[in-house]
Amino acid sequence: MSDPDCLFCKIVAGDIAADIVAESDTAIAFRDVNPQAPTHVLVIPREHYQNVGEVAAAGDVDAGDLFRLCSEVAATEGIAESGYRLVANTGAQAHQTVFHAHVHVLGGRPMGWPPG
Numbered sequence: 001m002s003d004p005d006c007l008f009c010k011i012v013a014g015d016i017a018a019d020i021v022a023e024s025d026t027a028i029a030f031r032d033v034n035p036q037a038p039t040h041v042l043v044i045p046r047e048h049y050q051n052v053g054e055v056a057a058a059g060d061v062d063a064g065d066l067f068r069l070c071s072e073v074a075a076t077e078g079i080a081e082s083g084y085r086l087v088a089n090t091g092a093q094a095h096q097t098v099f100h101a102h103v104h105v106l107g108g109r110p111m112g113w114p115p116g
Helices: 007-013 052-057 063-076
Strands: 020-023 027-031 039-045 084-087 103-107
Touching (some): 007 027, 007 039, 020 039, 020 063, 052 063, 063 084, 063 103
Antiparallel strands (some): 020 027, 027 039, 039 103, 084 103
């Protein structure tokens, strides 16, 4: 399932160009166009789900594949050893701006705490 008005669905379909860094059968990873860290990659399911809660609840989607691809991205980007942050904003108040489930892989600099 896809949403014809969804930016990320258009990237999955190849209608909008993106700097793709990794892919699996169920997910795709590409560089964020507005990076918040030296490494900032978005990992999204190929299917359209509004948020990661919907991905987790879906019986036909392997949510673990999103996290496997996040781990692969961290390794290939050279941030696995030094550390990285995974962020999944869910809903407008959490600053989700594209309502297609996605996980941000952030690294390459110290990450302060608390976030936000």
